[in-house]
Amino acid sequence: MNSKVTKNVFYEDLQEAGRFGELEQRLMGESNLPGPRANLGAASTFADAFASDWVASEAWELLVEWTGKTEAEAPTDDPREFLPFCALQAMGSYYRYAEPARQETILERCRAAMNDARWRMREAAAMALQRIGEQDFGALRTLFDGMKDTANALEQRAFVAALAHPPMLKEQANVLYALELSEEILDQIAAGQTRYGAEEFRVLSKGLEYALSVFVERAPEQGFRMLAKFAVTDDKRMQKIVKSNLGKARLAKKFSQDVERIQVLMNA
Incomplete structure (x- = not known):
């Protein structure tokens, strides 16, 4: 048995189905909800408890039940929302160890959460996908490649x-994939190939306004080439995305000459 798991504060609670009610109350009590910041530490610790092949069927069914809670059952900023928020991240931890049928369920729940009306659940989807990607980047890439041609704005935001x-x-290959997928999304925006609702596009734009700089920092040659491509457009939406990324300290401080060059292109 994984020694790290035995030290997890949620381990004992997850061993006995009879204690799940107590666990539910404990998590809700530690949620920090209602409030501006959920207890990310508690959510992460709970998710870490599933990073093993020891997960019993009762504990798995608990995750399925919690991630299935609708907005009516677990409203935004309510302590009950913390249950699916934690459970989805736990599914991400468990993905590597799960049998194929359970892996498919995990991906289905992540896809659903990408489109959830609750912003905190959309964040949970991204965090769960990060846990999957740390273990198996190929699985993440396969998921995104299978969705990208028909992905909506909220799904695209989840990708980046x-x-x-x-x-x-x-891994440099992972960075280049992130840049490639981002460029495809930007191309679709620029070409008007996808219909974006105002709120959905706002969410996507906010994601692109910081994520691109994370990728560019790690592959500056390819990344600044991509930013230069979209810097010369007259599309104000694209200009905002490029300008925001250029203003991030990770680029402005380390690559000041490249940033200035792109800014000149934008002002030409």
Whole structure:
């Protein structure tokens, strides 16, 4: 048995189905909800408890039940929302160890959460996908490649938010994939190939406004080439995305000459 798991504060609670009610109350009590910041530490610790092949069927069914909670059952900023928020991240931890049928369920729940009306659940989707990608980047890439041609704005936002995760970007191939997928999304925006609702596009734009800089920092030659491509457009949406990334300290301080060159292109 994984010695790390035995030290997890949620381990004992997850061993006995009879204690799940107590666990539910404990998590809700530690949620920090209602409030501006959920207890990310508690959510992460709970998710870490599933990073093993020891997960019993009762514990798995608990995750399925919690991730299935609708907005009516677990409203935004309510302590009950913390349950699916934690459970989805736990599914991400468990993905590597799960049997294929359970892996498919995990991906289905992540896809659903990408489109959830609750912003905190959309964040949970990105965080769960990051946990999957740290273990198996190929699985993440396969998922995104299968979705990207028909992905909506919220799904596209989930792609870039999940990929903007430094532990996954240690491999250059992963960085180049993140840039490639980002460029495809930007191309679709520029070409008007996808219909974006105002709120959905706002969410996507916010994601692109920071994620691109994370990728560019790790592959500056290819990354600044991509930014230069979209810097010369008259599309104000694109200009905002490029300008925001150029203003991030990770680029402005380390690559000041490249940043200035792109800014000149934008002002030409």
